[in-house]
Amino acid sequence: xxxxxxxxxxxxxxxxxxxxxxxxxxxxxxxxxxxxxxxxxxxxxxxxxxxxxxxxxxxxxxxxxxxxxxxxxxxxxxxxxxxxxxxxxxxxxxxxxxxxxxxxxxxxxxxx
Amino acid sequence: xxxxxxxxxxxxxxxxxxxxxxxxxxxxxxxxxxxxxxxxxxxxxxxxxxxxxxxxxxxxxxxxxxxxxxxxxxxxxxxxxxxxxxxxxxxxxxxxxxxxxxxxxxxxxxxxxx
Numbered sequence: 419x420x421x422x423x424x425x426x427x428x429x430x431x432x433x434x435x436x437x438x439x440x441x442x443x444x445x446x447x448x449x450x451x452x453x454x455x456x457x458x459x460x461x462x463x464x465x466x467x468x469x470x471x472x473x474x475x476x477x478x479x480x481x482x483x484x485x486x487x488x489x490x491x492x493x494x495x496x497x498x499x500x501x502x503x504x505x506x507x508x509x510x511x512x513x514x515x516x517x518x519x520x521x522x523x524x525x526x527x528x529x530x
Numbered sequence: 531x532x533x534x535x536x537x538x539x540x541x542x543x544x545x546x547x548x549x550x551x552x553x554x555x556x557x558x559x560x561x562x563x564x565x566x567x568x569x570x571x572x573x574x575x576x577x578x579x580x581x582x583x584x585x586x587x588x589x590x591x592x593x594x595x596x597x598x599x600x601x602x603x604x605x606x607x608x609x610x611x612x613x614x615x616x617x618x619x620x621x622x623x624x625x626x627x628x629x630x631x632x633x634x635x636x637x638x639x640x641x642x643x644x
Contacts, residue, residue, distance in 0.1 A: 452632070461534075461620050461635030462573065505572060517563065517586055518622075518633060520572030 422506045427525045430496045438491040438524055440506030445486050450509045452518070453480065453491045455502040462505065462520075465491065469511065501528045532557070534636035536621050542642045543611050551606040551639045555623030561585075562604040563633060564596060565620040573620055579604050580626045608641075616643045 423441040430436040442451065453465040466473055466480045468489075473480045479492040493500055505523040510516055535554045543549050555562050561580045565573035575588035579598035593609045602623075608615055618640050622633040 461622075461638050463635065464632035467632065503572075517575040517578060517588065518565075518573070519575065520565075522572055 422508060422521055424504070424506055424521065424524045426522065427527065429527045429529060430493075431529050432498060433495050436493040436496045436500070436526065438493075438504050438506075438526065439488065440490070441488045442506070442508055443487045445508055446510075448511045450511050451480065451482060451486075451489050452507045452509050453478070454505045454507065454518070454520075455500075456505070456523070457499075457502045465504070467509070496526075496528045498528050498530065501526055534621055534623050534634050536619075536636040536639050538639060539637070540640045540642075542644060544644055545611055545613060547611050548607065548609045549611060549641060551608075551619050551621075551641070553604045553606070553621030553623075553636060555602050555604070555621075556634045559623035559625055559634070560602050561624045561626045562598060562602065563622045563624070564604070564606045565622065566590070567618040567620060567638070569617075576606070611643045613643050616641060 450467050450469050452467040454462040455465050456462045466475050466478050468480045468482055481490045503523040503525050505520050507518050534556050537552045563578040564576040566576055567573040576590050576594055577587040577596055578585050582598045595607045598604045618638040620638045621636045624633045
């Protein structure tokens with residue numbers, strides 16, 4: 419599986435935007451970029467995914483570099499509830515079953 | 531929609547014993563994946579079931595086995611428990627035909643082996 423690199427931890431002030439980076443220099447043309455987050459004492463939660471174009475949903479935005487070797491998850495206004503470990507994962511887009519390969523992720527702390 | 535449910539929530543077992551964990555997928559999903567998450571680590575893929583067959587398997591020994599039922603629910607069995615099997619066991623469900631889309635995770639079962 420292609421690997422991703424994320425900072426171990428980041429801090430943000432409440433109600434400010436947060437940009438979580440992810441490097442994936444060995445990404446292939448058939449890989450989607452997925453983001454999941456895991457709040458304390460809970461299972462991971464899907465956040466967003468994209469292939470080439472930037473994506474927005476109610477939770478976040480995903481900005482993908484033109485060469486697809488990096489991406490950024492954007493939380494527009496961080497709340498205390500956004501404190502979690504954020505995982506950037508590459509997922510093969512072909513048909514059939516697939517597995518998620520989690521790294522260590524980025525632990526986001528939100529300061530009131 | 532109840533989402534993905536898992537039982538039990540917590541479990542304490544002794545080395546050498548066997549354990550069965552259960553998972554009910556989100557309504558309409560047909561694929562179940564199991565993950566093991568050790569303390570402070572990201573989840574590690576164990577295996578995935580679709581149409582009552584194991585479709586993919588991660589790097590886990592044969593002591594880990596599973597089953598999927600006709601209603602898509604699934605069980606994870608672990609035999610001859612070791613102390614190192616202590617972890618949070620997560621179940622995730624998805625659509626097989628939309629395999630590159632999101633997986634929905636349950637809250638997990640916390641297994642402690644003493």
